[in-house]
Structures are given as C-alpha cells and as structure tokens.
Amino acid sequence: MAPVIKPEARRLGVAHILKKHITDYQKQYPLWWEHRKIVYDLLNCRTEYLGGHIDRCNHCGAMRIAYHSCRNRHCPTCEHMPRERWLEKRKSEILSADYFHVVFTLPHELNAVVLNNKKVMLSILFKSAAQTLLAFGDNTLGGKLGFIATLHTWDQKLGAHFHLHCLVAGGAVSTDGSRWTPCKGNYLFNERALSLVFRGKFMDLMKKVYQRGDLKFAGDEFNRLKTRLYEKPWIIDVRDPVKRPEHVLEYLARYTHRVAIANSRIKALKNGMVTFTFKNRKKGRIEPLTITAVEFIRRFLLHSLPKRFVRIRHYGFLANRNRSANLAAIRQLMGLSDPPDKPVTTVEVMMRQLTGIDIAVCPSCHKGKMQLFRNIPKGLARPPNPLAYAAA
Numbered sequence: 536m537a538p539v540i541k542p543e544a545r546r547l548g549v550a551h552i553l554k555k556h557i558t559d560y561q562k563q564y565p566l567w568w569e570h571r572k573i574v575y576d577l578l579n580c581r582t583e584y585l586g587g588h589i590d591r592c593n594h595c596g597a598m599r600i601a602y603h604s605c606r607n608r609h610c611p612t613c614e615h616m617p618r619e620r621w622l623e624k625r626k627s628e629i630l631s632a633d634y635f636h637v638v639f640t641l642p643h644e645l646n647a648v649v650l651n652n653k654k655v656m657l658s659i660l661f662k663s664a665a666q667t668l669l670a671f672g673d674n675t676l677g678g679k680l681g682f683i684a685t686l687h688t689w690d691q692k693l694g695a696h697f698h699l700h701c702l703v704a705g706g707a708v709s710t711d712g713s714r715w716t717p718c719k720g721n722y723l724f725n726e727r728a729l730s731l732v733f734r735g736k737f738m739d740l741m742k743k744v745y746q747r748g749d750l751k752f753a754g755d756e757f758n759r760l761k762t763r764l765y766e767k768p769w770i771i772d773v774r775d776p777v778k779r780p781e782h783v784l785e786y787l788a789r790y791t792h793r794v795a796i797a798n799s800r801i802k803a804l805k806n807g808m809v810t811f812t813f814k815n816r817k818k819g820r821i822e823p824l825t826i827t828a829v830e831f832i833r834r835f836l837l838h839s840l841p842k843r844f845v846r847i848r849h850y851g852f853l854a855n856r857n858r859s860a861n862l863a864a865i866r867q868l869m870g871l872s873d874p875p876d877k878p879v880t881t882v883e884v885m886m887r888q889l890t891g892i893d894i895a896v897c898p899s900c901h902k903g904k905m906q907l908f909r910n911i912p913k914g915l916a917r918p919p920n921p922l923a924y925a926a927a
Contacts, residue, residue, distance in 0.1 A: 537596035538899050542581065548798030549611050549835060550577045552809055556828035559807070563829055570836045576607035586913035594903025603913070609794045609839060618792035621847075625683070625784050627874055628853070628862055633705035633776035635723040636783050637682075639664040639733060640698040640770040644763055648750070649697050654841040655749050656741075657686060657697070663737040664699050665850045670732065671724045672851065676716045678707030681853035681861070685787050686846040689795045691813035692824060693834035702783050705776060708852050708865055715868040718776075726773050734769045795838040804828065 545551075553574055560566070566574065579585050587602035604613045641649065641660060649656040661684060672680035682703040690696035705718040738761065744750050745757055752760070777783050796811065802823065803810040809831040815822045826834075840846060852861035863873055897903040 537592075537598060540597060540599040540898060542600060542602055545581065545612070546798060547801055547804060549796070549801070550580060552801070552804055552828050552831055553577055555804065556807065556832060560829045560832045564833060569839055569842065573607060573609045573836065573839055576605035577610050580605035580607070580610055580612060583911070584914065586915070587911045588907060589909045589911065590905040591908035592897035592900060592903040593906055594897060595900040597897055597899035597903075598908065599898070599905055600911075602911070608792065611793060611796065611798045615792075618788050621792065622784060622788040625788075626781055628858070629780050629784075630704055630706075630862070630865060631869060631871055632717060633721075633778070634780035634783065635703045635705055635718075635776055636774040637668070637701040637703055637723070637729075638698055638770075638772040638774075639667075639701065640696075640772070641737075642764060642767060642769060643695075644760065644767075646695040646697070648760070650695060650837065652750055654844060655744055657688075657841075657844065659737060659740045659744065660697065660699060661686070661848055663733055663740055664701065665848075666736050667729060667733045668701065668703065668724075669851060671729065672707045675724060676707035676718070678709045678714070678716055679851045680704065680707050681851040682849075683787075683853060684848050684850065688838045688840075691816075693795055693831070693837070695837055700787055702777075702780065702787065704853070708861070708868070712864055713868075715865055721776050723773050723776075726771050729773065730769045730771045733771060734764070737769075738764065794840070795835050 557566075557574055557578075581602045581604055583602055585603040585605065587600065590599045590601070591597070592599075604610070606613055639660070645656070664684060668680055668682060672678060680703060682701050685700045686697075687700060688695065688697050703723065705723065707716050708714070709716070741750070742761070745752070750757070800813070801809065801811045803825075807828050808825050809828050810823050810825040811831075812821050813824050814820075849855055849858065852858070852865065866873055895904050897905055
C-alpha cells in the first residue's frame with residue numbers, strides 16, 4: 536500500500552499561543568474586528584479547514600497532503616515566498632553606487648496617538664520622511680533621490696516603536712534626466728539637519744490633520760503634546776555607506792513580509808507563560824524574556840496594520856510608476872548596461888535554492904515526481920478554534 540505523507544506538525548509559534556490563550560485574552564481585552572481577522576487566519580493557517588491539495592508520486596504512488604496558507608501578512612509562517620520574490624526583484628534594481636541606510640524614528644511620546652490613529656499617523660510618518668529626503672536630495676545634490684522606505688512598528692520586546700528603514704541610493708538624477716550626481720565620499724546628509732526638517736514637516740502635517748478634525752484631543756492636550764515634541768531632539772540615524780546593498784536588502788527582507796516576531800524566537804509556552812528571545816543591544820547578546828500569554832497576545836496585536844495599508848513604499852526615481860525607465864536612464868548615464876531579464880522563478884526552483892530540497896521529487900521513493908492528484912475544498916473540516924466561526 537502506498538504511503539500517505541501528512542503535513543509535519545508545526546513548531547511552536549504565535550498560532551499555538553493564540554489557540555491556547557485567546558479566550559484568556561478576551562476576558563481582559565476586547566477583540567476588535569481587525570484583530571479578530573488576524574486571529575482567525577493564524578489559527579486556520581495550514582490546517583485542513585482552509586483546504587489544500589493532494590500530490591501523488593508517478594513512480595510509487597505515495598500521496599502527499601498539503602494544506603493552504605492563510606496569506607495574512609501578520610502570519611509568521613506565510614510570507615516566505617513573497618519575501619524572496621520581493622528580494623530577488625529589488626536586487627535586480629541595485630545601481631553601481633554607494634547606498635545609505637537611514638532610519639527615521641518617532642519619539643515615544645507619540646506612541647499612544649499612533650496606536651489610536653494608525654492609518655493617519657503612519658501615513659504622516661511616510662510622507663514627512665519622504666519629503667525630507669527628497670528636499671535634501673534636491674538642495675544638496677541638485678536632483679531626485681531614489682529610496683525604499685519600510686515601516687517597522689516594534690522593538691525587540693514587541694513594544695511600540697515606530698520607525699522607517701530607508702535604503703537610499705547614493706546619488707541623484709537631475710530633473711531633466713541628463714545628469715547623475717553621486718554623493719561625495721562617505722557622506723549623505725547631516726543627521727541634525729535631517730532631524731530638524733523631519734520634525735518640522737511631521738508636526739506641520741499632524742497639525743493640518745488635527746485642524747481637519749481627523750485627530751481628536753481633549754482640551755489643550757494637542758498644544759501641550761506639540762510643546763513636548765519640540766523640546767526634544769528627534770532621532771535620525773544615517774549609517775555609513777553600504778558597499779553591499781544586497782546585505783541591507785536581506786536585512787530589511789526579514790521584516791518586510793512579517794510583523795513583530797518570527798516563530799523561531801518563541802522558545803516555550805508553559806503554564807500560561809511565553810518565553811521568547813530578544814537582542815539586548817546594550818549588552819550585545821541574545822537574552823530570554825518571559826511574559827504571560829495574554830500579555831504576549833496584547834503586544835503582538837499592537838502591531839496590526841490598517842486594512843490595505845502599504846508598509847513598503849518606493850520614492851523618487853524608484854517610485855513604482857516610472858522605476859524601470861528611470862533605472863535604465865541612470866544606468867546609461869553611468870555607462871552601465873541593463874541587467875539581463877530573468878524569468879520568473881518557480882516555487883520549486885526557489886525552494887531548491889533556499890533549502891536544497893527538490894519538492895517535486897517524491898520524499899518516499901526519491902525517484903518519482905509528485906503530481907497534483909486532487910484538490911481539497913475549503914471548509915470540509917471544522918476550524919481548530921470556535922473563534923474561527925465568529926470571524927469567518
């Protein structure tokens with residue numbers, strides 16, 4: 536009789552914590568609709584409830600069952616292939632220039648305002664950071680910069696920490712497209728000057744949104760907050776030029792298609808307590824942290840993103856609309872040829888590159904090829920948690 540290969544048991548992760556303790560969480564906190572959808576998807580991810588398919592070996596007849604992913608961007612187990620495709624595409628766009636890693640960080644005094652007005656405030660963060668970099672590129676280099684901005688909302692302990700990672704090409708193209716001006720030496724822009732302009736643009740945009748009525752503050756609270764924010768320096772980190780921008784892209788790719796925490800950092804779930812690791816930057820080492828499962832869920836859900844909110848954005852000559860034409864023109868100014876077009880990498884090829892495993896080869900006989908035998912419709916099985924019914 537041909538063997539049946541079932542999906543491997545999932546390692547300890549966010550979904551296990553939700554499955555065991557989401558009802559405990561609901562006793563202490565309301566589960567808002569956007570959070571309910573995240574919980575629903577993560578609980579059902581790669582389970583029989585979402586359906587899937589059965590492959591059969593054309594040599595020995597072995598059957599392999601695979602269940603569908605939820606494809607929720609908050610799911611730690613789902614976004615590997617989209618991330619790798621994104622990374623592959625971005626690497627093909629790298630120019631022969633120094634790149635700079637710039638981080639814009641919001642003061643923690645704004646955390647409560649952002650958490651209660653995510654779409655508005657995070658949009659202001661993107662807009663003010665982009666306006667700042669584009670203005671400096673125009674004034675200092677006499678042209679338009681190109682950069683990728685990626686939103687992170689968490690710190691190592693899953694607390695609120697709103698900041699943008701920007702990968703900036705070290706040069707600008709003139710408005711008429713006739714000249715490429717590279718940055719001089721290891722210098723992009725002055726951090727202090729960037730900080731002052733960024734703060735001014737952010738505060739101006741926030742004031743306009745407040746005056747429009749899209750931000751609510753009691754009494755004179757807005758003016759008091761504004762005073763506090765102007766009294767402290769805003770942190771912008773312009774790091775040394777990156778000789779291998781692929782490395783920064785790979786660093787960013789770890790976060791572009793994931794929210795808050797990777798399952799690999801979760802080490803234990805026992806007696807209602809979760810232990811996960813974090814990087815202690817002051818001591819330069821990895822340490823464990825143990826908190827209640829309810830507190831873990833609360834921190835994880837802090838980082839839910841508004842519906843259809845784009846957390847990876849491209850600006851300047853890397854803006855989506857004219858990116859290919861702009862890059863081709865800049866390469867011509869640099870005396871470089873365009874990179875050859877690459878065919879779209881299949882899932883099988885990508886998995887072989889990442890893991891060294893050929894998923895098309897039968898894992899039982901190692902001779903035959905696995906071919907689609909039957910699809911498994913969604914909903915034939917019960918969802919793994921009663922909450923899943925309510926969110927469907």
